Amino acid sequence: MSPVLWSQHVRKAAYGACAFSLLVFGLTVSSPRSALAGSVSSPTVVAKAIVDAFDRLFGGPHPSFRSVHAKGILLEGRFVPDPHAAQLSRAIHLQGASVPIVVRFSDFAGVPTIADNAPEANPKGMAVKFMLSDGGSTDIVAHSYNGFPAATPEEFLAFLTALGSGPEQFATHVASHPAARLFVDAPKPAPLSFASESYFGVNAFNFKNAEGVSHFGKYYFAPLAGEAHLTDAQAAAEKPDYLFSEVQARLRNGPIRFALRVQLAEAGDSLTDGSFPWPRSRRFVQLGILELTAVGANQKQRQRDILFTPLSLVGGIAPSDDPMLISRTRAYRVSHRRRSGDQAAHLASQ
Numbered sequence: 001m002s003p004v005l006w007s008q009h010v011r012k013a014a015y016g017a018c019a020f021s022l023l024v025f026g027l028t029v030s031s032p033r034s035a036l037a038g039s040v041s042s043p044t045v046v047a048k049a050i051v052d053a054f055d056r057l058f059g060g061p062h063p064s065f066r067s068v069h070a071k072g073i074l075l076e077g078r079f080v081p082d083p084h085a086a087q088l089s090r091a092i093h094l095q096g097a098s099v100p101i102v103v104r105f106s107d108f109a110g111v112p113t114i115a116d117n118a119p120e121a122n123p124k125g126m127a128v129k130f131m132l133s134d135g136g137s138t139d140i141v142a143h144s145y146n147g148f149p150a151a152t153p154e155e156f157l158a159f160l161t162a163l164g165s166g167p168e169q170f171a172t173h174v175a176s177h178p179a180a181r182l183f184v185d186a187p188k189p190a191p192l193s194f195a196s197e198s199y200f201g202v203n204a205f206n207f208k209n210a211e212g213v214s215h216f217g218k219y220y221f222a223p224l225a226g227e228a229h230l231t232d233a234q235a236a237a238e239k240p241d242y243l244f245s246e247v248q249a250r251l252r253n254g255p256i257r258f259a260l261r262v263q264l265a266e267a268g269d270s271l272t273d274g275s276f277p278w279p280r281s282r283r284f285v286q287l288g289i290l291e292l293t294a295v296g297a298n299q300k301q302r303q304r305d306i307l308f309t310p311l312s313l314v315g316g317i318a319p320s321d322d323p324m325l326i327s328r329t330r331a332y333r334v335s336h337r338r339r340s341g342d343q344a345a346h347l348a349s350q
């Protein structure tokens with residue numbers, strides 16, 4: 001899809017979310033740019049500016065909903081580690097015993113009512129929380145595009161600012177940023193099911209085993225049902241909530257399974273820039289199987305309350321130096337505070 005078209009789709013999503021959003025959109029798109037022109041440099045400031053930019057693009061904030069990936073569903077099940085997973089990492093959930101998991105599938109946009117077959121509903125999201133035997137938890141936050149339109153948080157803020165500034169500005173940004181170009185041009189077909197999509201962790205982590213041997217790698221969720229996507233015509237014929245209905249119907253016929261793998265870095269692969277994928281020829285290590293068996297109860301409240309972040313980690317898995325990881329985590333916390341309804345916290349996050 002052309003950058004102009006993608007930008008128009010995002011605008012349409014905002015319009016659909018709120019009749020007033022055209023005015024809001026038009027009035028506020030210049031704010032992130034003026035923030036950028038100043039000294040936006042700390043990860044916290046950039047993270048807040050990115051959440052503000054999402055809210056402007058998507059007519060938010062929408063109370064109780066995430067600033068992006070607003071429409072989602074929580075499923076429950078378990079993770080069964082592979083017998084060889086401990087060779088990669090000493091992490092507690094990779095040592096043999098299965099652990100309960102909560103998984104949230106989502107559409108991209110920050111519009112709670114987005115149609116699943118709308119272009120701005122892609123990429124799809126998959127966030128996983130592993131409930132550890134020591135009472136803690138650890139997360140993986142992945143999406144269905146193997147890369148990202150920006151290498152750094154500042155570049156991502158510039159991307160969102162350009163997107164909100166109009167088709168010409170966005171086309172200019174895309175023309176001078178290869179990762180944005182690749183992202184905009186990449187086909188993002190609607191999946192047949194949340195269970196028939198691949199999901200990528202994008203940013204690298206360091207995995208260390210009990211002997212102290214460490215490797216850098218990126219997460220990858222492979223659907224055991226196989227990848228399956230719709231043609232544009234098939235997607236257009238689907239209902240707005242087709243993915244959410246489908247996943248619940250699918251669960252009535254048996255578990256949904258994904259393999260969790262780590263793609264290992266080789267010399268020369270960037271450990272600090274997730275915007276481009278590593279070559280497919282890199283070795284994958286299987287960490288285990290996710291088995292989803294039920295739709296979570298009390299969806300509305302639990303989706304509002306639960307927080308997934310890429311830096312909710314556990315011993316044996318450490319962040320790389322990719323600057324996105326810290327800004328992502330801060331942005332997710334800002335968005336979480338804003339949707340929690342706590343006015344004091346909301347003000348503190350301004």
Ligand code: HEM
Nearest residue numbers: 050066069104125126127142143201202308331332335336
């Ligand atoms: C600087 C880069 C990024 C920023 C600032 C950012 C920001 C955000 C924010 C603010 C949220 C809402 C979180 C919440 O309210 O709980 C979010 C959600 C999400 N993001 Fe990102 N994001 C970034 C990069 C990425 C990347 C690289 C991926 C994929 C690997 C990704 C996947 C997701 C997913 C799947 C969700 C939904 C999580 C959930 O279900 O709770 N994001 N992002």
